[in-house]
Amino acid sequence: MKTLKVVKIGGNIIDDDIALAEFLKGFAALEGPKILVHGGGKLATKMAKSMNIEVQMVDGRRITDADTLDIITMVYGGKINKNIIAQLQANNCNSVGFTGADGNVIVSEKRPVKTIDYGFVGDVKHVNTKVPKVLLENDITPVFCAITHNENGQLLNTNADTVTSELAIAFADLYQVELYYCFEKDGVLLDVDDANSVIEDINTKNYETLKADGVITDGMLPKLDNCFHAITNHVSKVCLGKPEMLFNQNTKHTTIQA
Numbered sequence: 001m002k003t004l005k006v007v008k009i010g011g012n013i014i015d016d017d018i019a020l021a022e023f024l025k026g027f028a029a030l031e032g033p034k035i036l037v038h039g040g041g042k043l044a045t046k047m048a049k050s051m052n053i054e055v056q057m058v059d060g061r062r063i064t065d066a067d068t069l070d071i072i073t074m075v076y077g078g079k080i081n082k083n084i085i086a087q088l089q090a091n092n093c094n095s096v097g098f099t100g101a102d103g104n105v106i107v108s109e110k111r112p113v114k115t116i117d118y119g120f121v122g123d124v125k126h127v128n129t130k131v132p133k134v135l136l137e138n139d140i141t142p143v144f145c146a147i148t149h150n151e152n153g154q155l156l157n158t159n160a161d162t163v164t165s166e167l168a169i170a171f172a173d174l175y176q177v178e179l180y181y182c183f184e185k186d187g188v189l190l191d192v193d194d195a196n197s198v199i200e201d202i203n204t205k206n207y208e209t210l211k212a213d214g215v216i217t218d219g220m221l222p223k224l225d226n227c228f229h230a231i232t233n234h235v236s237k238v239c240l241g242k243p244e245m246l247f248n249q250n251t252k253h254t255t256i257q258a
């Protein structure tokens with residue numbers, strides 16, 4: 001089986017023009033089939049605030065009303081996705097941008113209302129690999145943003161870390177999949193203010209302790225939950241850290257253990 005790298009870049013890299021350009025240059029040069037997924041939550045928050053639209057996050061997920069859905073569609077599906085595609089083309093990496101509606105790749109359903117109504121937020125139901133598979137076989141890199149659809153004409157906002165793990169799991173039938181969550185830290189830190197406190201291995205046992213101790217909170221919760229979802233569903237390797245971990249195996253990072 002060929003190896004497929006599924007890579008997610010976080011909001012702090014997207015927000016930094018220089019870091020993003022440097023990352024995309026390196027990513028473009030990676031050998032073999034690869035998929036890129038991007039978030040952009042920070043930029044969406046900035047845009048919403050500038051338009052006086054209230055921003056509400058619960059457990060790292062955005063409550064998405066109709067105005068917020070418009071903003072995220074413009075920011076994730078438009079500005080960020082197309083800017084990334086243009087930069088990859090400039091680095092000789094042919095690529096095509098996707099929301100989950102394009103090619104019917106990611107089908108979701110509106111998150112059911114329990115105690116909280118998240119609005120237009122989708123939980124992934126299934127992933128159709130057909131269209132991106134054809135691209136990968138032709139040396140073209142699919143680039144996904146954090147938008148899915150319900151097959152009834154409704155776009156839904158889906159956490160980018162979830163989009164990433166669901167894509168990785170779906171492609172594990174076709175490739176040996178390695179999943180990399182790239183953000184601005186060297187991995188999961190025991191003390192978020194101490195760059196040297198990287199936790200090299202996280203398993204289900206120490207994960208519970210890290211959550212109980214408040215080391216893993218907010219946006220890190222969906223990220224780590226998705227890591228475990230992937231490693232227990234046929235993804236061969238799951239790592240978190242700075243983008244350098246993709247280019248140099250000796251770079252410090254966190255590895256998720258099944």
Ligand SMILES: Nc1ncnc2c1ncn2[C@@H]1O[C@H](COP(=O)(O)OP(=O)(O)O)[C@@H](O)[C@H]1O
Pocket residue numbers: 009010011012039040041060161182183184185187188189190191192215216217219220223
């Ligand atoms: N224990 C921790 N280790 C590493 N990063 C942490 C930790 N706790 C909080 N963070 C913060 O979580 C952020 C990553 O989560 P998230 O907000 O989802 O961003 P991203 O856009 O990268 O997915 C990092 O920017 C980091 O500052």
Ligand SMILES: CC(=O)N[C@@H](CCC(=O)OP(=O)(O)O)C(=O)O
Pocket residue numbers: 009010011012038039040041042044060061062063072121146157158159160161219
């Ligand atoms: C439902 C939900 O929370 N969606 C996320 C999607 C973007 C995202 O996940 O961006 P980062 O990876 O940069 O945080 C949001 O709108 O913030």
